[in-house]
Amino acid sequence: MVVKIISILVLLTVIQMSAGLDTGLGKTPAMGWNSWNYYGCNINEEIVRETAQLLISTCLAKKGYVYVNIDDCWQKERDVNGRIVDDKEAFPFGMKELADYIHSLGLKFGLYSNAGTMTCQKRPGGLNYEDIDAQTYTEWGVDYLKYDNCFNEIFLVK
Numbered sequence: 001m002v003v004k005i006i007s008i009l010v011l012l013t014v015i016q017m018s019a020g021l022d023t024g025l026g027k028t029p030a031m032g033w034n035s036w037n038y039y040g041c042n043i044n045e046e047i048v049r050e051t052a053q054l055l056i057s058t059c060l061a062k063k064g065y066v067y068v069n070i071d072d073c074w075q076k077e078r079d080v081n082g083r084i085v086d087d088k089e090a091f092p093f094g095m096k097e098l099a100d101y102i103h104s105l106g107l108k109f110g111l112y113s114n115a116g117t118m119t120c121q122k123r124p125g126g127l128n129y130e131d132i133d134a135q136t137y138t139e140w141g142v143d144y145l146k147y148d149n150c151f152n153e154i155f156l157v158k
Contacts, residue, residue, distance in 0.1 A: 030144060032067025032108070041073035041121055044090040045098055052102050061107060067144050068102050069110030072121045082132050084113075084124060099141035110144030111137060116151030125151055 033051055035043045052068045055061045074095070076087040086095050099109040113133060114125040126133050126147070137145060 028064040030067055031065045032069060032110070033065065034067075034069040034071055034110075034146070036071035036112075043070060043073055045093060048098060049101060052105055052107055055107060056105055061105075066106070067108045067110050069112070069144060069146060071112040071146065072114075072119045072148075073123060074111065075113075075119070075123045078124050078129070082129055083136055084129070084133055095142075096140045103141060108143035109141060110146065111140075111142050112146045112148065113137075114148045114150055114152075116149060117153060118151040120148055120150035122151075127151075127153065 033055065035048070035051075039047060048068060048070060055065055055068065074086055074091060075084050077085050079085050088094070091098060095111070102109045112119070114120065115127060116125040117127050118125045
């Protein structure tokens with residue numbers, strides 16, 4: 001009986017100690033807002049900025065809702081160097097500026113991309129552009145990447 005009690009106490013001590021360890025993992029899952037379910041392709045910079053401000057003003061950010069994620073339809077094309085180009089009509093100041101603004105509020109910035117030749121909405125996909133996209137997203141300050149799998153040629157092979 002004494003051994004069982006000591007075992008339980010040791011286990012509880014280990015659990016309590018591990019709860020305080022800094023493992024680099026978040027204390028909550030990645031929580032925040034994603035543009036897709038309500039806006040779909042009707043997303044723009046103004047909506048994203050207003051939503052970021054609402055996460056602050058409603059105190060949702062204090063509860064852990066810190067990601068502001070733009071889903072499909074922010075990308076327009078690829079330039080001559082293969083670099084992804086955002087839709088300047090919807091995002092006139094660009095993704096770097098928008099990420100900087102979101103970070104200034106203490107929030108995190110997320111984008112959507114795709115492992116196929118096109119996104120699910122037939123915008124430029126990431127297949128064969130993984131390195132340049134990773135570099136671009138890093139330069140822009142992207143904290144989170146939702147990576148979909150539409151039009152992935154790997155799965156089209158018979």
